[in-house]
Amino acid sequence: MNIERIGEKQVAITGIGQSEVGRPSALSAMQLTVDAALEAIEDAGLKKSDIDGVACWPGDNNNGSAFSPVGPNALISTLGLNVNWFGGGYEGPGPLAGVINGAMAIAAGLCDHVLVFRTITEATQRQTDKTATALSNKTVGRDTSFFWQWYTPYNVQSAINLAALYAQRHSYEYGTRSEQLGQIALTCRANAALNPKAVFREPLSMEDYLSSRLISTPLRLFDCDVHCDASTAIVLSRKDIAKDCRNPPITLEAIGSALNQPWSWEQIDLTGMAAIDAASMMWARTDLGPADVGSAQLYDGFSIFTMIWLEALGLCGRGESGEFVEGGSRIALNGQLPINTNGGQLSGGRTHGLGYVHEACAQLWGRAGARQSHAHDVAIAASGGGPLAGSLLLVKNR
Amino acid sequence: MSRKLPALTADTCHFWQGGAEGQLLIHFCPDCQRYFHPPSPVCPSCCSNRVGPKAVSGHGQIVSYTINYQQWNPTLDIPYVVAIVELDEQPGLRLLSNIVNCPTEQVSIGLQVRVCFERYEDIWLPLFEVQT
Numbered sequence: 001m002n003i004e005r006i007g008e009k010q011v012a013i014t015g016i017g018q019s020e021v022g023r024p025s026a027l028s029a030m031q032l033t034v035d036a037a038l039e040a041i042e043d044a045g046l047k048k049s050d051i052d053g054v055a056c057w058p059g060d061n062n063n064g065s066a067f068s069p070v071g072p073n074a075l076i077s078t079l080g081l082n083v084n085w086f087g088g089g090y091e092g093p094g095p096l097a098g099v100i101n102g103a104m105a106i107a108a109g110l111c112d113h114v115l116v117f118r119t120i121t122e123a124t125q126r127q128t129d130k131t132a133t134a135l136s137n138k139t140v141g142r143d144t145s146f147f148w149q150w151y152t153p154y155n156v157q158s159a160i161n162l163a164a165l166y167a168q169r170h171s172y173e174y175g176t177r178s179e180q181l182g183q184i185a186l187t188c189r190a191n192a193a194l195n196p197k198a199v200f201r202e203p204l205s206m207e208d209y210l211s212s213r214l215i216s217t218p219l220r221l222f223d224c225d226v227h228c229d230a231s232t233a234i235v236l237s238r239k240d241i242a243k244d245c246r247n248p249p250i251t252l253e254a255i256g257s258a259l260n261q262p263w264s265w266e267q268i269d270l271t272g273m274a275a276i277d278a279a280s281m282m283w284a285r286t287d288l289g290p291a292d293v294g295s296a297q298l299y300d301g302f303s304i305f306t307m308i309w310l311e312a313l314g315l316c317g318r319g320e321s322g323e324f325v326e327g328g329s330r331i332a333l334n335g336q337l338p339i340n341t342n343g344g345q346l347s348g349g350r351t352h353g354l355g356y357v358h359e360a361c362a363q364l365w366g367r368a369g370a371r372q373s374h375a376h377d378v379a380i381a382a383s384g385g386g387p388l389a390g391s392l393l394l395v396k397n398r
Numbered sequence: 399m400s401r402k403l404p405a406l407t408a409d410t411c412h413f414w415q416g417g418a419e420g421q422l423l424i425h426f427c428p429d430c431q432r433y434f435h436p437p438s439p440v441c442p443s444c445c446s447n448r449v450g451p452k453a454v455s456g457h458g459q460i461v462s463y464t465i466n467y468q469q470w471n472p473t474l475d476i477p478y479v480v481a482i483v484e485l486d487e488q489p490g491l492r493l494l495s496n497i498v499n500c501p502t503e504q505v506s507i508g509l510q511v512r513v514c515f516e517r518y519e520d521i522w523l524p525l526f527e528v529q530t
């Protein structure tokens with residue numbers, strides 16, 4: 001591929017921001033969003049009048065759900081922004097779709113500085129309605145959803161039932177054991193202990209993990225991410241003007257957004273998901289490779305997704321993630337490949353997608369405080385499970 | 399066991415109602431000579447619109463499964479088994495269903511299963527039980 005045709009290389013992350021992470025938070029969804037957005041703009045050394053684009057995944061879909069209570073329309077009005085381009089929407093390559101869309105808008109010359117954000121208030125929602133997120137409640141009456149109608153009649157009530165099918169198959173094909181899945185949870189908890197914002201910071205032992213209740217075999221309570229109220233924002237800038245911003249620009253070296261299988265949870269590769277498509281696209285757009293990666297923030301909505309991303313991205317061999325993570329030394333903060341350094345979603349909180357990008361940048365900039373890993377210039381943020389998958393290769397000083 | 403029921407369309411009604419005649423109806427493309435699922439108005443391989451429902455044996459094997467223990471709502475009978483079944487007619491011809499009428503500890507990957515139907519209003523829900 002002609003490198004000049006790879007538009008994301010003309011785009012850099014110049015600022016990051018995040019609200020408080022509450023379980024729940026007393027702040028409104030819009031307050032959380034404003035806090036994250038203004039912090040990111042300030043961090044980039046920009047003024048709000050510099051922002052001429054806004055992107056969000058999934059946006060508020062006209063229903064203000066706790067899954068995404070604030071979309072671009074509302075934030076533009078609230079901050080009084082003047083934009084050349086803005087967009088949101090659920091359909092796309094997973095929770096990083098807002099970043100990918102924003103980068104495309106810059107590469108297409110529509111804007112210079114795009115604010116990308118993601119707000120979620122599922123902790124507040126679950127105070128009053130624990131069943132609100134059940135899949136059968138997504139539609140009223142008969143299930144008219146093109147995809148969920150194949151699952152809800154069988155009482156697939158949460159994505160965990162689908163993730164569990166992948167975990168069971170992974171175990172069958174590769175011998176992956178509970179202790180190996182559990183290591184993802186333990187590593188996240190150990191990192192969360194060093195992150196003042198993390199939701200769960202008290203120690204978690206393998207005994208705690210193995211004695212936690214089964215939700216959907218082989219997955220247990222601690223294989224599931226934790227709901228929170230939070231907003232995360234980043235600023236994407238045209239790379240040629242990013243050098244004038246406050247931070248060393250972090251280039252979007254390569255995007256992975258491919259889907260070469262049906263958009264389906266059961267018709268795809270059960271141990272590779274759409275992650276294998278996104279990852280192979282990403283590596284085809286760069287001369288860097290897995291050995292260059294210094295840290296990886298890998299989607300852990302459920303622990304098995306992190307294992308599958310490790311393999312899909314070539315950070316370990318196919319089927320070898322269990323052995324790779326066992327004992328935790330390779331993926332620890334001081335290991336060869338630190339992962340989910342802020343505690344991930346399993347312990348840090350389900351900021352859902354953009355939190356991984358925020359943390360990847362914090363690590364690259366050396367601003368992660370007590371949880372800072374070794375100095376490095378190349379990081380991965382990857383997000384999504386099942387047919388949702390997107391990945392970013394982020395490089396400082398390139 | 400309470401269940402959310404699917405909306406019926408011209409594309410999907412055969413799958414959900416074939417059980418009225420005791421048949422599992424899966425969409426088939428005569429141009430590719432291949433089945434596909436879920437049903438749709440065109441073949442996902444060749445875009446032929448000559449597709450339509452065709453009865454299959456209802457025999458298959460479990461590709462993966464999970465035993466759900468979570469009480470997502472008060473009307474669920476837990477535990478229950480969610481599984482991906484691959485039908486004997488064609489490698490990779492999969493659908494998601496429940497494994498019923500057997501103790502959960504008997505379920506395993508590779509187990510041979512066959513379709514059975516449970517009626518809810520105008521839906522004959524395809525479920526699977528262990529072949530004996």
Ligand SMILES: [Zn+2]
Nearest residue numbers: 427430441444
């Ligand atoms: Zn065909």
